[in-house]
Amino acid sequence: MIESQPSEDTPVTPQTSEDVSIYTPDDALRAEFVSEIRKLIETDAAHQLSELIDSLHESELGDLLEALEADERISLVGLTGKKFDFASLTEVDEAIRLQVVNELPNQVIAEAVKELDSDDAVYILEDMEEADQDDILSKIPFEERRRLQRSLDYPEESAGRRMQTEFIAVPPFWTVGQAIDFMREDDDLPEKFHEIFVVDPSFKLSGYVALDKLLRTKRDIPIADIKEKNIYPIDANIDQEEAARTFEQYDLVSAAVVDEAGRLVGVLTIDDVVDVIQQEADEDIKRLAGVGDEELSDNVFEITRSRFTWLFLNLLTAIFASFIIGLFDATIEQMVALAVLMPIVASMGGNAGTQSMTVAVRAIATKDIDSYNAFRTIRREFLVGLINGVLFAVLIGVVAAVWFSSQSLGFVIGIAMVVNMIFAALSGILIPLAIDKLGIDPAIASSVFVTTVTDVIGFFAFLGLASWWFNI
Numbered sequence: 001m002i003e004s005q006p007s008e009d010t011p012v013t014p015q016t017s018e019d020v021s022i023y024t025p026d027d028a029l030r031a032e033f034v035s036e037i038r039k040l041i042e043t044d045a046a047h048q049l050s051e052l053i054d055s056l057h058e059s060e061l062g063d064l065l066e067a068l069e070a071d072e073r074i075s076l077v078g079l080t081g082k083k084f085d086f087a088s089l090t091e092v093d094e095a096i097r098l099q100v101v102n103e104l105p106n107q108v109i110a111e112a113v114k115e116l117d118s119d120d121a122v123y124i125l126e127d128m129e130e131a132d133q134d135d136i137l138s139k140i141p142f143e144e145r146r147r148l149q150r151s152l153d154y155p156e157e158s159a160g161r162r163m164q165t166e167f168i169a170v171p172p173f174w175t176v177g178q179a180i181d182f183m184r185e186d187d188d189l190p191e192k193f194h195e196i197f198v199v200d201p202s203f204k205l206s207g208y209v210a211l212d213k214l215l216r217t218k219r220d221i222p223i224a225d226i227k228e229k230n231i232y233p234i235d236a237n238i239d240q241e242e243a244a245r246t247f248e249q250y251d252l253v254s255a256a257v258v259d260e261a262g263r264l265v266g267v268l269t270i271d272d273v274v275d276v277i278q279q280e281a282d283e284d285i286k287r288l289a290g291v292g293d294e295e296l297s298d299n300v301f302e303i304t305r306s307r308f309t310w311l312f313l314n315l316l317t318a319i320f321a322s323f324i325i326g327l328f329d330a331t332i333e334q335m336v337a338l339a340v341l342m343p344i345v346a347s348m349g350g351n352a353g354t355q356s357m358t359v360a361v362r363a364i365a366t367k368d369i370d371s372y373n374a375f376r377t378i379r380r381e382f383l384v385g386l387i388n389g390v391l392f393a394v395l396i397g398v399v400a401a402v403w404f405s406s407q408s409l410g411f412v413i414g415i416a417m418v419v420n421m422i423f424a425a426l427s428g429i430l431i432p433l434a435i436d437k438l439g440i441d442p443a444i445a446s447s448v449f450v451t452t453v454t455d456v457i458g459f460f461a462f463l464g465l466a467s468w469w470f471n472i
Helices: 031-042 046-054 058-067 070-083 086-091 094-102 106-113 118-125 130-138 142-153 176-185 211-216 240-250 270-288 300-326 329-334 337-365 374-404 407-437 442-469
Strands: 195-199 205-210 254-258 264-269
Touching: 031 046, 031 058, 031 070, 046 070, 058 070, 058 086, 058 094, 070 094, 086 094, 086 106, 086 118, 106 118, 106 130, 118 130, 118 142, 130 142, 176 211, 195 211, 195 264, 205 211, 205 254, 240 254, 240 270, 264 270, 270 337, 270 442, 300 329, 300 442, 329 337, 329 442, 337 374, 337 407, 337 442, 374 407, 407 442
Parallel strands: none
Antiparallel strands: 195 205, 254 264
């Protein structure tokens, strides 16, 4: 670990990740390390700074960029020059990535992009202004430019955007020896690969050969004899979440990406798919809470704007729930205990609905719920709501009866609890299913509707039953 902090008069001797971990036990960057970086930036110690970041993995450098202030990031990139690993920009928030690239000349970005894998290059370019994209691409050799442009032409968040266009493809009539010799002699191979793909003269995918199988096979055996035909190709136009689901279903490490005609255009690897899974899960969680695509690096104005719309919708639904309460104002005036107890019914229903909704939204996202098990799932949620409703009805009924010395009040709130818990469980599953059928992402809209249903049903059931029971 870093033993001591250097004094102002002592030259800074940077600690690299080869000497010591730059992270604390809870995976935060060490304050001493960030402080060293800041001192090197302040003193324009370009050589020492370059040596230090050269030893960092791209994800570590990404964490460092997020820890620095905006002006410090730009200084870091400028001082380190060609030593700066632009792949680290794929590890940071979009706001930070754009802030860095917007401060750099297009020529610098073009030089950096030429050194990156195509998927990383596309990840950096896709959020830039179209004019800057075109200018940067014009400064790149034709073959690399063509590959990057092809990826950028695919829809956003599609498999085509995430694919790597560097791969190895051979004809089926080659022998194992020819394929091995080709890979030994070609200087333009991908840095890492797990298989070679087999294509016909029109470049349509017909199979693949895993590297371990290739190395175990005699040189004179034709590639066609050892290729795997169960290739599970991924359409370049499908959503990246669908592509990730294919990896999960078939336990893939990499997969071929094909165009509409079945021609091989790229390859998706597990490291990119892990990022996709994390990104999609992050989006779903944020959408359920109504914060959209908010990131930690966003400024106050962007966050306020992102959250305002959702909060405004909640305000409208809260007004509607208040209107329901207003219908029973005379009842509440005559029996103050109702005002004390009614938040309990609504709150319990809201929590139960959120539980059911969370399970439903996730099941829809992962395609675990379909026409075959939808009814079974709805029935299960109904029974769960009923059983929990009865259990909590007994608990709150006893509490209310003792608290306000009224068995009738305990009975009324118990019945209201059962009704609201059933409706909460059903709305939590039915609303996401209905929204999904309409072609809308249930993670975006389910929460506000489920909350409205549980509040309205909870207040109406409790106050309506009380009004009828006590003849108020």
